[in-house]
Structure formats: C-alpha cells, structure tokens
Amino acid sequence: MTQPSAAATLAPLTNVGATLAAMQNAMDRVNGLPGLVCLYGRSGYGKSSAAAYTANKTRAYYVELKSLWSTKHILINILRDMGILPANTVAEMLDQACEQLALSGRPLIIDQADYLVDKGRAQILMDLYEGSKAPILFIGEERLSGSMKSRNNTVHRRVLHWIEAQPASLGDCRALARLYCPELEVGEDLLEHINRVVDGCTGRVAVNLNLLAERAKVHGWARADLATWKGQSAADQRLYTGEPGRKA
Structure with missing residues (x-):
C-alpha cells in the first residue's frame, strides 16, 4: 500500500x-x-x-x-x-x-x-x-x-x-517555517502566536505558514514578525483554526 x-x-x-x-x-x-x-x-x-x-x-x-x-x-x-x-x-x-x-x-x-x-x-x-x-x-x-x-x-x-505525540514546539515551528516559507524570515513572536492559536497542531501550523508565505508574496515582505501580521486589517490577520467559518 x-x-x-x-x-x-x-x-x-x-x-x-x-x-x-x-x-x-x-x-x-x-x-x-x-x-x-x-x-x-x-x-x-x-x-x-x-x-x-x-x-x-x-x-x-x-x-x-x-x-x-x-x-x-x-x-x-x-x-x-x-x-x-x-x-x-x-x-x-x-x-x-x-x-x-x-x-x-x-x-x-x-x-x-x-x-x-x-x-x-x-x-x-x-x-x-x-x-x-x-x-x-x-x-x-x-x-x-x-x-x-x-x-x-x-x-x-x-x-x-x-x-x-507532543504538540508542536517552537523548534518544530521553525523547521516548518523553513519548509513552507523558504524565502521569508519569520519572527519567533509570530511563530509563537501561530502555534498558540492552533494549540500546537502541527498540520494547522503548516497551513498557516503557507498562508503567511502567500501573504508575504502579495505584500512583498522579506521578513514578517507579529507586528507585521498585526499591522494588517482585522480580517487579514485571522488564522486558520480548523473551525468552519471561524478564524482566530
């Protein structure tokens, strides 16, 4: 199989x-x-x-x-x-x-x-x-x-x-950021924020890092930290949590 x-x-x-x-x-x-x-x-x-x-x-x-x-x-x-x-x-x-x-x-x-x-x-x-x-x-x-x-x-x-199995650690988030955001420098405060919102779910960390990479291309970000993310509109700074119709 x-x-x-x-x-x-x-x-x-x-x-x-x-x-x-x-x-x-x-x-x-x-x-x-x-x-x-x-x-x-x-x-x-x-x-x-x-x-x-x-x-x-x-x-x-x-x-x-x-x-x-x-x-x-x-x-x-x-x-x-x-x-x-x-x-x-x-x-x-x-x-x-x-x-x-x-x-x-x-x-x-x-x-x-x-x-x-x-x-x-x-x-x-x-x-x-x-x-x-x-x-x-x-x-x-x-x-x-x-x-x-x-x-x-x-x-x-x-x-x-x-x-x-353990929830995603900050080190795991760093590794996933290198994989999903290879052209973007991601601040640790933003990684911590993403991980906290998704309660350590590795899959959802990955989904949100992919979202971050897409957003970085749109805005031309070379680096993104929590302040960068919070600088967007309230709707754009929401993260995927897995809840239908809901983001955090």
Whole structure:
C-alpha cells in the first residue's frame, strides 16, 4: 500500500525524531525484549507524518487501516505492500506476512490502529509479531494506550516503547517555517502566536505558514514578525483554526 506523503516528513520535527529513534531501538533490541512500538496522541500532532518518515528511513512495510476492514482485508493490504499475491485463506495470508517479515528483516507500520482495538482485532498484532519477531509500530489516537491495556493486555505487555505525540514546539515551528516559507524570515513572536492559536497542531501550523508565505508574496515582505501580521486589517490577520467559518 502506498505510504502517506506529507511535506512535514521532510522537516526534523519532535515527533518524527522520537518515532524514528524508538523504531530503530526496537530493530536493534537485545534478544528477549519485546518488539512492539506504539505512537499515540491527539489528531493533528503529526503522527502520520512521523510514520511516513520512519517508514522511508527504515524501509518498513506500511498499511493504513480503514474502519470497515476485516482481518482478511488487513492481511491482503499488508501483502500487497509486500508485493506478495495473497493466499486463499486468512491463516495462509498470516503465514505469508510473517514469513516475509522474518526473511526481509524489515519492520511493519500499522496506522489507524484504533480500529483494531475497537473491532476486537488487536490480536492480529500479536500474531504478526509472534510469527515473525519483526518490529511493529502501531499508531492511533490518544485513547489507544488505555484501550489496548483494558481490552488486550497481552499485546499491551509486548510494547517496548510508548510514544505520546507532543504538540508542536517552537523548534518544530521553525523547521516548518523553513519548509513552507523558504524565502521569508519569520519572527519567533509570530511563530509563537501561530502555534498558540492552533494549540500546537502541527498540520494547522503548516497551513498557516503557507498562508503567511502567500501573504508575504502579495505584500512583498522579506521578513514578517507579529507586528507585521498585526499591522494588517482585522480580517487579514485571522488564522486558520480548523473551525468552519471561524478564524482566530
């Protein structure tokens, strides 16, 4: 399955670095240690971007789950990313996936893993891991850790690293500014303002930096700080917050 593409995967963001480090640690772990890694946290904190970057750096197989997928659909899509023709039965597909993971030495990334827990299918993580001993990174929303512990403690106990996605830091905002506003010098007070308004949401920081870059071209700005931004009309200085019909 095609890995997600996101501009932020090119920026050295906090969650990107933490996820890659945890996955590499799981790949290099001492025999006997568990090999599951979980990245969880609020929507908008760049978890899928971290997954994309980690997948590219580690050559991981990648699958993003859909809410209506059965176990069969999950395995079919994992095998498709592996370039393997799925067998006839679910049990055979599981064996195929485990064999490829073991032989290739490549990890597996499963995004939107909340669907596994919600549908009572988290055991597939255990089956894939026990059948291959390959590192597996699974990703979901902020409730994933608690849900996994209450619904499938066997899987929960096999997790080597729990990574809670963090809101965008000022350093993250600087990195995103270099990516989205390469021809504009952005003042730190403006970056702090944008980050505060969007509550640390990495995706919305990126959207607003793109807006800033467009505004800079219109006005011919070479540098923009908070005073520059506040010098516009009230309507023009509003930022995108994700709320329909509302800006801040």
